[in-house]
Amino acid sequence: DTAVSQTPKYLVTQMGNDKSIKCEQNLGHDTMYWYKQDSKKFLKIMFSYNNKELIINETVPNRFSPKSPDKAHLNLHINSLELGDSAVYFCASSQVPRYLHNEQFFGPGTRLTVL
Amino acid sequence: GQQVMQIPQYQHVQEGEDFTTYCNSSTTLSNIQWYKQRPGGHPVFLIQLVKSGEVKKQKRLTFQFGEAKKNSSLHITATQTTDVGTYFCAVNSGSRLTFGEGTQLTVNP
Numbered sequence: 202d203t204a205v206s207q208t209p210k211y212l213v214t215q216m217g218n219d220k221s222i223k224c225e226q227n228l229g230h231d232t233m234y235w236y237k238q239d240s241k242k243f244l245k246i247m248f249s250y251n252n253k254e255l256i257i258n259e260t261v262p263n264r265f266s267p268k269s270p271d272k273a274h275l276n277l278h279i280n281s282l283e284l285g286d287s288a289v290y291f292c293a294s295s296q297v298p299r300y301l302h303n304e305q306f307f308g309p310g311t312r313l314t315v316l
Numbered sequence: 317g318q319q320v321m322q323i324p325q326y327q328h329v330q331e332g333e334d335f336t337t338y339c340n341s342s343t344t345l346s347n348i349q350w351y352k353q354r355p356g357g358h359p360v361f362l363i364q365l366v367k368s369g370e371v372k373k374q375k376r377l378t379f380q381f382g383e384a385k386k387n388s389s390l391h392i393t394a395t396q397t398t399d400v401g402t403y404f405c406a407v408n409s410g411s412r413l414t415f416g417e418g419t420q421l422t423v424n425p
Binding site for chain 1: 349353357358359360361364402404408412413414415417418420
């Protein structure tokens with residue numbers, strides 16, 4: 202069983218389109234995250250939800266909107282896609298916090314290419 | 317949140333050589349984690365260090381946490397081609413994990 206799954210794995214789209222990425226975890230974790238990894242491999246947190254509540258909202262354009270229908274799911278919707286949005290987007294989850302231990306489990310990533 | 321600087325950004329080694337990546341912070345860290353990301357893959361948790369001066373080993377990998385808890389290192393002895401990937405340190409602050417910029421390791425057979 203896949204612990205953290207994301208769909209789609211690849212997403213190629215035109216500038217200006219709207220797209221969504223879905224994430225699901227079956228680990229029973231309370232917290233989920235979205236990260237963006239650029240071409241230089243830098244991992245930057247975008248959002249975090251704890252039990253469906255937004256707890257981290259980094260400086261991200263408001264074209265990006267996360268939604269958590271329940272604690273096992275965290276989706277990312279992106280409006281008016283721009284060339285600079287091309288990156289790999291990772292979903293992750295963790296059980297927060299069990300005596301400082303906050304190991305994060307990552308999904309396989311979604312490679313977004315905006316043309 | 318806390319920030320951490322990781323060096324080097326790239327490292328190319330011959331198979332069998334050793335490899336070390338370093339993470340440094342200007343502030344005292346509560347703990348530090350290490351992740352490995354294979355090419356085309358996703359970050360995978362390796363270990364967490366919590367105590368001052370802590371040293372942990374996983375086969376050929378040795379992880380250290382500085383006495384002042386401001387720096388950490390990951391050392392790989394006698395690299396193999398399976399060690400190829402990007403190694404990240406990450407500092408934990410509550411529910412937030414801030415990643416270093418990573419060290420991309422390539423191993424020439």
